[in-house]
Amino acid sequence: MSALESLGRSLADAVKKLLRLPIVDEKAVRELVKDLQRVLLAADVNVDLVLQMSRKVEERSLNEALPPGVSRREHVIKVLYEEITRFLGEKPAKVSLEPKRSTTIMLVGIQGSGKTTGAVKLARFYQKRGLRAAIVCTDTFRPGAFEQLKQLADRVGVPTYGSKDGKPERIAREGLENFRKQGFDLILVDTAGRHKNERDLMEEMRRLSEAVKPDEVMLVIDGTIGQQAASQAAAFNQSTTVGSIFVTKLDGSAKGGGALSAVTATGSKIKFIGTGEKIEDIEQFVPANFVGRLMGMGDIQGLVERVREAELSLARGKTRDILHGRFTLKDMYEQMEAVRKMGPLKKIWSMIPGGYSLPEDMVEVAEKRLDSWRVIIQSMCKEEVENPKIIDSSRTRRIARGSGRSERDVKELLNQYSAMKKMMKSMRRQQSTLMRRLQFSA
Template sequence: MVLQQLGGSISRALQQMSNATIIDEKVLNECLNEITRALLQSDVQFKLVRDMQTNIKKIVNLDDLAAGHNKRRIIQQAVFNELCKILDPGKPSFTPKKGKPSVVMFVGLQGSGKTTTCTKYAFHHQKKGWKPALVCADTFRAGAFDQLKQNATKAKIPFYGSYMESDPVKIAEEGVERFKKENCDLIIVDTSGRHKQEAALFEEMRQVSEATKPDLVIFVMDSSIGQAAFDQAQAFKQSVAVGAVIITKMDGHAKGGGALSAVAATKSPVIFIGTGEHMDEFEVFDVKPFVSRLLGMGDLSGFMDKIQEVVPMDQQPELLQKLSEGNFTLRIMYEQFQNILKMGPIGQVFSMLPGFSSELMPKGQLDSSNPKLMNESRMMRIARGSGRQIRDVMEMMEEYKRLAKIWSKMKGLKIPKKGDMSALSRNMNAQHMSKVLPPQMLKQIGGMGGLQTLMKQMGSTKDMMGMFGGGDK
């Protein structure tokens, strides 16, 4: 996953600081230097990194901290907040409304995945009740209309374009007008990909914008663009009123820091990220959960929301009842791993769980739900029957034991009356989370107090926070 290496480096720097006996100026500087190095190596713009380091030092003035303050937590909180500030310009983007026609214009560099992203954006809103339509105003790239036509047809979304007309402004105008008459409430205009140096294409982009008068201009950026991201994004912002950013190809292994730079250059929020080639590999972007996952702190609320999407409503009460009883069997593990496989890329899903590995158990079928019956001879038979090594079965059983231990700690969790996952995520409190987290991860977050702060940031209820208080421990 893009930025995974960056997140790991920052997490290790914070962990080393947490392991220090005394937090003094030297330890703080070493931690910040490691974080600075990681950000620069990930292609984040130098000025952004320098400003972030300066801001953290202003916030974390060790000489001014009174006795009893948790210095580790204050530093970790400052790093978290500064990363959020880079990704959050502080103003929301335009939000389309159902039933009211909105025009959204997509711009971006060549090869950024813009045309595919247009369709994903349309498909995402179509599933939620919008009536989207696609307009291909890209007459520069050969095959652009064919690609949009193919994507739109597959997603059953109406589209407009022309093989004969060479004027993208005229195509855009005609397409927008047509779909307004057809009462489409989300009209998406795809434009030609371009580079900063191509003045003619930038002028064309401005003309398309003037002709269609978009409610929102979205800048689509490849996460692997690197150091050029800031200048390129700024050039687009100077030509048209970019109001939002979508980052693509987040499933790759590039450095990805340029994505942070692009947000700063456009002063516009990231609203979605593309996590794969398929139509549904497209996520709403939320800054705080993203940064939390980046730092290895997980996103329990997002995880529960994903589970809610894949676990049928009629099965949720039974699953929650088993959760509250702390009764975890191999059958439950198998069924929930099958649900997890529907939730998206495994690494992405497991990054939502604090301290969890992205490695999964083997996918071999389980013929028993009672782990007590799983002796060596039985494991050998399972290995032969599934075509796996005995080592694979043993590793799966170790994974089961680890998950069962965590599951048992959830015993006594208050189950919502409706028995649904969304209500559970709202009811989850710091006490239960502290039992689930690995001790080292809990220490890195800043103990119970740090966990309370994190859960509050992630949208936990005020009532939950009131149960435990917010002082240093």
């Protein structure tokens, strides 16, 4: 089983365990945190990082207030997802390619890390997206280096430039000039990685990067080295300014989590990962998707977004009023609409083995009644909407007639309103925590 598979599987197991529990309480959260620590340590993640993250998960899971329609369970999953994502870098880092100009990426890294394979993978990746990519080979250190590159690149029709001998700087200049003249969108410069000693290698990278003046230096790191990836990133950063990282061989080792988190901890951006020897085994590193996959739920990102939406709709404007006790029928309608948007949640949960179903009432009510409620609310006067207390039986009759609904429907709406108002009141008690969190997420 590969690094990511085993990390992912154990993480998914921990999540499933949480989903199967009848109630998610403090004990359940602590158990999850313990599982999380175990999983990350097994993937060679640095102990301090593990402690930092798991503390954060525990604290947020237990202390943050829940927006209406969101269960503790969902909230905990969201927190877990967010903290792991943060830990691997929040946003996907992309190569910025400018149109009408050749973008140059220079690949550096030690011998055997996967530069040559990576260059071809990258060229193919962008070629598939409609760009013209070419590769310059400046590795004259290893006999047969250019031959190896050419063979791989020829398979996917990517042009290459190189020579068995000569100064790497000269080859680089010639190659770049050649491909620029032909208007290539992307030129990858493959480099040598083996030298008598590290100082010589770093010195060559410095000279070469002066000659190439790349738009970006991409460091290729072998993912099987685990936490050591951090010191390698630091070493290369001293000779050239490393702009991004390509972590390879995440298909083959138990240390993938260590490499990914160590690199992220240095502040470097992982842009690509390699997951096999084949040219197609390359992935743009998008932390959010990646974490979702690790946690074993295809649509966890969708879940997280829906929970956020519920929070946001609460945050948007109304929050203060609601928390200060002003809660109108219109507010309720808006709240229910937010809950309805979360409808597909139920589907997500039901797909998870071990079975768990969302507290039915809210979503169900929202799904069935919202349209009817809209018409009813539209048939009320402004005063009634703002202050439903004044709606007596004669007003109820009038509203029912005006909206084409039954009096029972109107009463049901009013009952739901009272129930929600009560809920809001209990929320007010958690006001301070909630406000803190809303400010935090805004």
